[in-house]
Amino acid sequence: MSDEKVIIGVIGGSGLYNLDNLTPLKQVNPETPWGLPSSPITICALPSGKKVAFLARHGIGHTIHPSTVPSRANISALKSLGVRAILAFSAVGSLREEISPGSFVLPNQIIDRTKGVRPASFFEGTSIVAHASFGDPYSNKFVSWLESRVKKALDEEGRGVKLFTDKCIICMEGPQFSTRAESLMYRQLGGDLINMSALPEAKLAREAELSYALVATATDYDAWRPEEGTVTAAEVFKTLTQNANTSRHVAATILEEVHEAFAADGGDMLEEVGSMKLSIMPRSVQQNPGG
Numbered sequence: 354m355s356d357e358k359v360i361i362g363v364i365g366g367s368g369l370y371n372l373d374n375l376t377p378l379k380q381v382n383p384e385t386p387w388g389l390p391s392s393p394i395t396i397c398a399l400p401s402g403k404k405v406a407f408l409a410r411h412g413i414g415h416t417i418h419p420s421t422v423p424s425r426a427n428i429s430a431l432k433s434l435g436v437r438a439i440l441a442f443s444a445v446g447s448l449r450e451e452i453s454p455g456s457f458v459l460p461n462q463i464i465d466r467t468k469g470v471r472p473a474s475f476f477e478g479t480s481i482v483a484h485a486s487f488g489d490p491y492s493n494k495f496v497s498w499l500e501s502r503v504k505k506a507l508d509e510e511g512r513g514v515k516l517f518t519d520k521c522i523i524c525m526e527g528p529q530f531s532t533r534a535e536s537l538m539y540r541q542l543g544g545d546l547i548n549m550s551a552l553p554e555a556k557l558a559r560e561a562e563l564s565y566a567l568v569a570t571a572t573d574y575d576a577w578r579p580e581e582g583t584v585t586a587a588e589v590f591k592t593l594t595q596n597a598n599t600s601r602h603v604a605a606t607i608l609e610e611v612h613e614a615f616a617a618d619g620g621d622m623l624e625e626v627g628s629m630k631l632s633i634m635p636r637s638v639q640q641n642p643g644g
């Protein structure tokens with residue numbers, strides 16, 4: 354492999370532990386100031402020879418709890434390879450009837466219901482105080498660019514998988530699933546989807562000035578349907594494998610074009626680059642009590 358930078362990263366969630374429909378070239382395991390990533394990163398070749406970096410969020414054997422995913426190391430390791438854009442995948446519960454298990458969603462909003470136990474900033478533990486802009490937690494341009502491409506890939510696959518956009522994801526702490534009362538509350542709050550991994554990954558991608566989009570893949574109806582049982586891990590597993598196969602198909606179909614879109618330096622898609630420039634609080638001049 355040449356030293357050419359890998360500009361596209363893919364993060365796989367539950368069920369998606371490899372992109373084995375691409376050609377694996379080698380594995381790298383960059384040590385970062387925040388430790389090692391969740392798993393060694395596989396550098397894969399697309400049919401054109403272009404390279405993408407794949408990282409399994411919970412480790413290849415799914416050994417990492419949602420609350421302890423080393424997200425700072427993951428984002429930092431991908432950035433160290435030259436990654437500019439991350440396409441992340443996640444298994445999610447659906448809080449809306451129309452988003453049936455098996456559906457794919459490109460969310461555009463997040464509600465944070467994590468409990469403060471996850472390091473959520475690269476600046477934590479330092480004396481640098483920085484406030485990233487996070488009103489639009491996913492990269493608007495990347496998400497809108499993806500809409501038609503993901504839809505086309507799903508249509509081509511021919512299994513009738515539906516794609517939804519403009520949805521809000523609740524990120525809860527876990528590892529237990531929600532109570533019925535919580536699930537109903539999340540619907541009232543405006544949540545459409547629920548998972549345990551949307552954050553802090555998206556926040557850290559923003560601090561790292563990376564373009565970041567999430568493909569959420571619905572596995573269950575969580576716990577809000579009055580006449581139905583509540584979500585179990587066994588129910589999630591039923592849909593996980595098929596969703597992962599479809600995710601691999603989507604990735605293989607669109608990644609060549611994603612690569613092209615982000616290849617041009619200063620290109621239109623790199624809207625996060627430079628976004629942290631004015632986010633750091635200026636040091637106030639030390640007052641001298643002696644005059």
Ligand SMILES: CSC[C@H]1O[C@H](OP(=O)(O)O)[C@H](O)[C@@H]1O
Nearest residue numbers: 366367419443444548549550589
């Ligand atoms: C296996 S169900 C709960 C688990 O699945 C999701 O993981 P990921 O987002 O990495 O696909 C969810 O966030 C929970 O971590």
Ligand SMILES: Nc1ncnc2[nH]cnc12
Nearest residue numbers: 444445446547548549575
């Ligand atoms: N119902 C649910 N709640 C939280 N995370 C999930 N991941 C998949 N389904 C989920």
